[in-house]
Structure formats: structure tokens, C-alpha cells
Amino acid sequence: QKEVEQNSGPLSVPEGAIASLNCTYSDRGSQSFFWYRQYSGKSPELIMFIYSNGDKEDGRFTAQLNKASQYVSLLIRDSQPSDSATYLCAVDGGSNYKLTFGKGTLLTVNP
């Protein structure tokens, strides 16, 4: 059974701070890693994807991947109240492309 684990939170940070979200996965064959943001009652919105070890930056977001440790993280710099949402880590197992999701981390950014 492939598993993706996330801290459920809630994670609370003040406005302007860095929010750090973590995710571990069990399947060493996993190839692709995604972070989705889901507002309450809405659909998941893709905000970052990473395929290679190291860091990938896009605006205020940085995804970090360490395949040896089976660990992927998302950093949100200069957090805004509008970043308050559930962040879902999803892992693609390889040739079948289906995503295995973690249960999500609820982030609250306090003004």
C-alpha cells in the first residue's frame, strides 16, 4: 500500500512569515511530486510540481525534493491570509500516473 504522510496541522503562522509544509512517501519508485492547494468547498489547485532532487522556486513558493529520504516539502515565503487553505501533497507512482494524496495540512495565516 503506497502511503503519503503529512502533518495534519493546523499550522498557524503570522502574516509575512515562512510557512513550511512537509510530506513523506513510502514508494521509492515514485517519480513525480505535486503540491495542491484546496480552499474549503473548492477543488484542488496545482501550485507546484517537482520531478528532480533539489529545490524548485516559483514566486513565493519553493518545493524541495529529497528522494533518498523520501521527503518533499513546500515553503511559502511572505505568507498572506489568502494562503490559508489545506495543502495536499500528491505523489505519482510512475507509469500509471495515478496520484496518491496525503490527508493534507491545514494552514492558517493570521493577519
Add this chain to the structure above:
Amino acid sequence: GEEVAQTPKHLVRGEGQKAKLYCAPIKGHSYVFWYQQVLKNEFKFLISFQNENVFDETGMPKERFSAKCLPNSPCSLEIQATKLEDSAVYFCASSLVGEQYFGPGTRLTVT
């Protein structure tokens, strides 16, 4: 279109009735995925298509669930004889390669 479209937005069925959900993928995307989200954050993969062909159906409870993607028609997910436990939000996602983009979902309530 530029977004994944799903209809209807809400669907209410009595236990034992049939439910049919529809999904139009982003134009040009060849993969379609169906996921079920229950208990707020738990995603379960159901089935995927590559164009009109079933790509992976390992998540489908085949005795009551069926799905199709026919040329020039929205994809569909049908549940025969719904059960209370089928109450969930059903998301469709599409992709070209790798990144999956989600539709707004259909909330199915079985009473």
C-alpha cells in the same frame, strides 16, 4: 476549453438509485482521471483513461461503478444502485503529461 468542466455541481439520489456524473477535460489533454474525496480530505483514485481507452481501473468498485470516455462526448462516471457510503465529492482531472488539473467536482449526496 481551458478548464476541466464537471456537471452537475450537486446531485442527490435516494439509496438504490442511479447517479451519472460528467466531465469535459481540458482541450488537448489525453488523460482523464476520476477521484473520490470523502471525509473532507481523503482522496481515492477510481479510474483513468487515455483518450477513450481505460488506462487504469484498479480503484473502481466494478460491481456498481462504470465509466466511459467516448470521442466527441464528455466522459462519464455512473454509479448503479447508489449506497450511503457513495456520498462524496467526485473530482475529474485531466493531463497532457504529468501535471493533473482538477475540475470543480460533483457533490453526490445519497439519502
